[in-house]
Amino acid sequence: MMIKPLDQAVGSIDAMKAVFARDMKVAFRQRQDLLNPLLFFMMVVTLFPLGVSPEISFLQEAGAGILWVAALLSVLLSLDHLFRHDFDDGTLEQLVLQPQPLFLLVLAKTMAHWVLTGLPLVLLTPVLGVMVHLDGNSIAILCLTLLIGTPVLSLIGAIGAALTLGLRSAGVLLSLLIIPLYIPVLIFGTGTVAAAAEGAPVGAYLALLGAFLVLALTLAPFASAAALKVSLSNS
Amino acid sequence: MSEPLLQAINLQCERDGRELFRDLSFSILPATVTRVEGANGSGKTTLLRILAGLSNAWAGDLLWCGEQRARVRESFLRNVLYLGHRPGIKPLLSPLENLRALMAGRRPMGDKALTQALARTGLAGYEQVPCRHLSAGQQRRVALARLLVADEPLWLLDEVFTSIDASGVAAIENLLQERAAEGGAVVFTTHHNVQIAGTKRLVLTPGAVGYDD
Numbered sequence: 001m002m003i004k005p006l007d008q009a010v011g012s013i014d015a016m017k018a019v020f021a022r023d024m025k026v027a028f029r030q031r032q033d034l035l036n037p038l039l040f041f042m043m044v045v046t047l048f049p050l051g052v053s054p055e056i057s058f059l060q061e062a063g064a065g066i067l068w069v070a071a072l073l074s075v076l077l078s079l080d081h082l083f084r085h086d087f088d089d090g091t092l093e094q095l096v097l098q099p100q101p102l103f104l105l106v107l108a109k110t111m112a113h114w115v116l117t118g119l120p121l122v123l124l125t126p127v128l129g130v131m132v133h134l135d136g137n138s139i140a141i142l143c144l145t146l147l148i149g150t151p152v153l154s155l156i157g158a159i160g161a162a163l164t165l166g167l168r169s170a171g172v173l174l175s176l177l178i179i180p181l182y183i184p185v186l187i188f189g190t191g192t193v194a195a196a197a198e199g200a201p202v203g204a205y206l207a208l209l210g211a212f213l214v215l216a217l218t219l220a221p222f223a224s225a226a227a228l229k230v231s232l233s234n235s
Numbered sequence: 236m237s238e239p240l241l242q243a244i245n246l247q248c249e250r251d252g253r254e255l256f257r258d259l260s261f262s263i264l265p266a267t268v269t270r271v272e273g274a275n276g277s278g279k280t281t282l283l284r285i286l287a288g289l290s291n292a293w294a295g296d297l298l299w300c301g302e303q304r305a306r307v308r309e310s311f312l313r314n315v316l317y318l319g320h321r322p323g324i325k326p327l328l329s330p331l332e333n334l335r336a337l338m339a340g341r342r343p344m345g346d347k348a349l350t351q352a353l354a355r356t357g358l359a360g361y362e363q364v365p366c367r368h369l370s371a372g373q374q375r376r377v378a379l380a381r382l383l384v385a386d387e388p389l390w391l392l393d394e395v396f397t398s399i400d401a402s403g404v405a406a407i408e409n410l411l412q413e414r415a416a417e418g419g420a421v422v423f424t425t426h427h428n429v430q431i432a433g434t435k436r437l438v439l440t441p442g443a444v445g446y447d448d
Contacts (some may be wrong), residue, residue, distance in 0.1 A: 009309070009313045009341070010339065010340055010341060010342070010343060014339070014343070015339065015340040018336060018339030018340060018343075019339075019340075021336075022325070022328070022332075022336040022339075025328065025332065026325055026327050026328060029327040029328070029365070030327060085325075088321070089321060089322070089323065089324060089325055089326065090319055090320070090321025090322055090323035090324070091323045091324075091325060091336075091337075093289060093317070093319055093321065093323060094317075094323040094337060095340075096289065097287060097288065097289070097312055097315070097317055098312065098340035098341065099309050099310075099312040099313040099340070099341070100340060105340075229291070230291070232289055232290075233289065233290045233291040233292060234292075
């Protein structure tokens with residue numbers, strides 16, 4: 001039996017597509033899990049006017065912040081599932097043993113996570129933005145910041161999810177690890193909308209958010225892949 | 236005599252402050268079946284995970300085709316198939332979808348070949364049923380269907396006979412024997428009474444290690 005040369009291995013892009021496709025398929029077989037972060041997002045945003053103040057001036061001022069915080073928390077809630085099921089059923093072991101670079105496969109998984117949690121939040125934002133009386137321009141800017149910001153949340157979150165994989169009660173530790181890293185994204189995300197509301201230019205804010213995204217895209221998959229190997233090694 | 240596929244030199248492993256084995260040296264040659272034996276907790280699974288590259292908690296040298304494994308990692312991963320305790324089957328996907336996903340990163344195959352492999356493991360008619368509706372043994376058979384389409388020269392099989400019925404065990408015995416005859420190498424662990432002619436034994440006992448050719 002011959003040793004197979006490497007050029008007979010599947011290319012990285014094809015392998016990434018396969019990982020992405022499988023995650024999508026699994027997610028759509030389990031729609032309840034898909035709805036959870038969205039429902040959480042909607043509930044937090046709808047409860048704020050009831051719990052704090054329904055006044056239009058308050059909501060206009062705090063609306064963007066409320067939506068950003070709610071989006072951040074709902075991404076955080078969904079993170080534990082990112083690798084957990086794969087870890088439990090053994091597909092994660094098989095993923096790590098694929099001949100393609102692991103960071104690319106992890107990137108594919110993280111992209112699937114964003115499409116399934118971050119992107120729906122962005123799509124829901126215009127509706128909830130109207131509900132908290134944001135004007136059209138603010139809503140557009142808010143959507144843009146979330147569009148750039150939520151992938152960062154998924155990418156950074158994947159590191160935490162991978163690190164805490166071997167632990168039985170990972171939830172609290174995951175939040176403690178990840179929230180400090182989310183804070184800059186939150187500050188610049190809401191800052192952009194606030195600047196836009198005052199009529200100030202937002203280019204610099206958006207550029208910084210974009211820089212976060214590029215940084216996360218290039219570094220986070222390596223960190224997540226390394227963390228996954230450590231977690232699997234200790235299991 | 237052919238070159239060893241995998242060579243372990245002075246492997247040492249400690250887990251939770253307890254030494255599982257030390258100075259463990261052996262070679263896995265093509266066309267051999269090796270059975271790793273030992274009591275519960277003697278480190279059989281750990282050894283297989285180390286050989287597969289899943290565990291980092293070891294010292295010593297592991298050579299793949301004569302080269303340090305870390306240096307030829309991609310080639311190693313492409314040529315080794317590992318099946319662990321956890322079968323790597325997604326409960327929400329059907330056997331066919333599972334098999335397709337598992338093969339996608341290694342050797343994509345048409346549905347026809349995969350369906351045939353599933354049929355040979357006794358899963359004909361279950362191709363489209365989500366795996367969570369299958370029994371434990373049937374789920375394991377989905378994972379085993381991979382062996383029928385696998386082209387990797389080295390197989391590392393951890394407890395593959397678990398929850399498989401008698402006829403299934405016999406079929407796997409045959410498969411492993413054929414595999415060795417074709418020139419592949421198999422390393423497996425089991426607590427079942429499995430008879431494969433010419434099986435080498437690698438016995439893990441705390442403190443002492445025996446390798447019987």
